[in-house]
Amino acid sequence: MATVSILIPGRRADYLGRALISAQRQTFGDVEILVGDETPDAALQPIVDRLDDARIRYIRHSPDDALRIDEVLWARASGRYVKWLGDSDMLMPESVERLVDAFRRAPDSVLAFHGRVFVDANDSVVDTPRSLMKVNELGLVGRDLLVREMVGELRNFVGETSNVMVDRQRASADDIFAYRGFKLDGLGDVGMYLNLAERAPLIAVGGYWSMSRRDASERARRLQTYESAAIYEWELFVRGEAASGRLTGAALAEAAARLQRVYSARKGDFPELARLLDNLGELTTVAAPELFDTERFRSGYASARAAVAARTSQAALGVSSNGHAAATIAPRDTDRLTAVTAKPVRLVCATRVSQERFMTDTALGRSLSAHRYEQAPELLLYANNSTGLPTLYNAAIEQSASHPAILVFVHDDVSIVDFFWAERVQEALRHFDVVGLAGNRRRLPRQPAWAFGTPDFKWDDAAYLSGSVGHGNGFPSQVSRFGPAGVECKLLDGLMLIADSERLVQAGVRFDEQFAFHFYDVDFCRQAESKGLRMGTWPISVVHESGGAFGSAAWRAGYERYLRKYGE
Numbered sequence: 001m002a003t004v005s006i007l008i009p010g011r012r013a014d015y016l017g018r019a020l021i022s023a024q025r026q027t028f029g030d031v032e033i034l035v036g037d038e039t040p041d042a043a044l045q046p047i048v049d050r051l052d053d054a055r056i057r058y059i060r061h062s063p064d065d066a067l068r069i070d071e072v073l074w075a076r077a078s079g080r081y082v083k084w085l086g087d088s089d090m091l092m093p094e095s096v097e098r099l100v101d102a103f104r105r106a107p108d109s110v111l112a113f114h115g116r117v118f119v120d121a122n123d124s125v126v127d128t129p130r131s132l133m134k135v136n137e138l139g140l141v142g143r144d145l146l147v148r149e150m151v152g153e154l155r156n157f158v159g160e161t162s163n164v165m166v167d168r169q170r171a172s173a174d175d176i177f178a179y180r181g182f183k184l185d186g187l188g189d190v191g192m193y194l195n196l197a198e199r200a201p202l203i204a205v206g207g208y209w210s211m212s213r214r215d216a217s218e219r220a221r222r223l224q225t226y227e228s229a230a231i232y233e234w235e236l237f238v239r240g241e242a243a244s245g246r247l248t249g250a251a252l253a254e255a256a257a258r259l260q261r262v263y264s265a266r267k268g269d270f271p272e273l274a275r276l277l278d279n280l281g282e283l284t285t286v287a288a289p290e291l292f293d294t295e296r297f298r299s300g301y302a303s304a305r306a307a308v309a310a311r312t313s314q315a316a317l318g319v320s321s322n323g324h325a326a327a328t329i330a331p332r333d334t335d336r337l338t339a340v341t342a343k344p345v346r347l348v349c350a351t352r353v354s355q356e357r358f359m360t361d362t363a364l365g366r367s368l369s370a371h372r373y374e375q376a377p378e379l380l381l382y383a384n385n386s387t388g389l390p391t392l393y394n395a396a397i398e399q400s401a402s403h404p405a406i407l408v409f410v411h412d413d414v415s416i417v418d419f420f421w422a423e424r425v426q427e428a429l430r431h432f433d434v435v436g437l438a439g440n441r442r443r444l445p446r447q448p449a450w451a452f453g454t455p456d457f458k459w460d461d462a463a464y465l466s467g468s469v470g471h472g473n474g475f476p477s478q479v480s481r482f483g484p485a486g487v488e489c490k491l492l493d494g495l496m497l498i499a500d501s502e503r504l505v506q507a508g509v510r511f512d513e514q515f516a517f518h519f520y521d522v523d524f525c526r527q528a529e530s531k532g533l534r535m536g537t538w539p540i541s542v543v544h545e546s547g548g549a550f551g552s553a554a555w556r557a558g559y560e561r562y563l564r565k566y567g568e
Helices: 014-026 045-052 068-078 095-105 143-151 173-177 188-199 216-224 229-243 248-266 271-276 288-293 296-314 334-339 356-362 362-369 387-401 421-428 501-507 520-530 553-567
Strands: 004-010 031-037 056-060 081-084 112-121 123-127 138-141 164-167 204-214 345-350 376-382 406-410 414-416 434-436 438-440 465-473 473-483 496-500 536-537 542-544
Touching: 004 014, 004 095, 014 031, 014 045, 031 068, 045 056, 068 173, 068 421, 081 095, 095 112, 095 164, 095 204, 112 188, 138 173, 143 188, 143 216, 143 229, 164 188, 173 188, 173 334, 188 204, 188 229, 216 345, 216 465, 229 248, 229 288, 229 296, 248 271, 271 296, 271 387, 271 501, 288 296, 296 434, 334 501, 345 387, 345 421, 356 362, 376 387, 387 501, 387 520, 406 421, 406 501, 421 438, 438 536, 465 536, 520 536
Parallel strands: 004 031, 004 081, 031 056, 112 204, 345 376, 345 406, 434 536, 465 542
Antiparallel strands: 081 164, 112 123, 112 164, 138 204, 406 496, 414 542, 434 496, 438 465, 465 473
């Protein structure tokens, strides 16, 4: 068993060879080097194989693994100490030796760190931050200092995880990858420092013993993925430390002011920050012990995380080389047709499976892969999801404020079997503002679903029902014809809901996030009606694999919330 495990979460091949060589050349030789590969095509394995070093272990990360690559490596490590190393960063030869020595000199600590310089693509130094300690000096950094100067100033002065070493025997996965029960997407390093400083002060080692890469393509990737999380997670820390009584008075007010400036400056890039900005007043008006648990913050934070998840998994459906031209539909309203068709069709879907398995393991994915398009629709996919649909759908609406689209909110167990479904979507929006496949032309008190007229699940009179939906797996074993399509409705089935994003944004219509998986659709319809939007059904052929979960405990809880909201 090695004394030190050097963990390299691998996401790109560009600089991995340099990172590995720097790990191999450590003056402290008792190390193992674990490389986790989460590239879609195992692109890192040839780089590892070429080095032919028994100390290096290659770990292929499965897309279906519930753990993130960092967590997998942590679980596989065998060393007493864990040294992180970014796949584009490098260690100076004495990095590991200096940090191990620091633990020997301060054995009560759980984390040690040293300084780093920044290098460019050619390994040339482009920035040298101010060092906390001189070479050969050690210092202890207590948690109060972290709260005051890191959290209070929104400034990570310790640096990235490539600078640190952790005593694995005295730290848990929860210490490394979460903060007060929240998974972290952008500031996991800061969360780790705060957590481990609860046990003992951190050890600051003087000198610059690693190199952190500044790369334009990596910067662009972060902007498209986790840059937003690296902003709003500061508020998580501010609220958490304020609730525990460590960040108070003027320091809390200054942290709130800093967050306001950052949110205001970046909300144009990341619309999800606007909602958090609106709630910042709580930091100075709500009692400190309640700051971490207010409903407005929890809801805004969940929405922001959903927006990040959508941004990281968004992909366009590929067009096959044998794609055919779309059918032409004669316009009934030329002006409106032009306005609608100028926008892309964007499917919005949440699924429990991974992004890689979506196209093969879900009804929606399989059906989409069979279609050929002249202009491919976009797919906004929330993979590996357990978040309520309204939170995700609202994130999609917020994102569309800067990137308008025809939004198609659809379940992953729906097969779209209509060859001309994209054209049908466009056609439907020339008649209605919100479109579904099945619905009810009236709404009754205490109605438990769009199709049932009474709380004991009796079907409403057929004269009021509209639309058709197939049932089965792929090919319909049954087609339910509820009534004629193309008629105005009061309620729509949530298996597929279609709307022009600009109409939703303009009317201020959103999904109510208290209805996680049940009643979000009927509530949405009531909100749309109250804002003057016209709703109706349209004939689009689909096959639905699920019949719903009426009567389950989660359904009944949603029904009670729905009745309370509308006083029924």
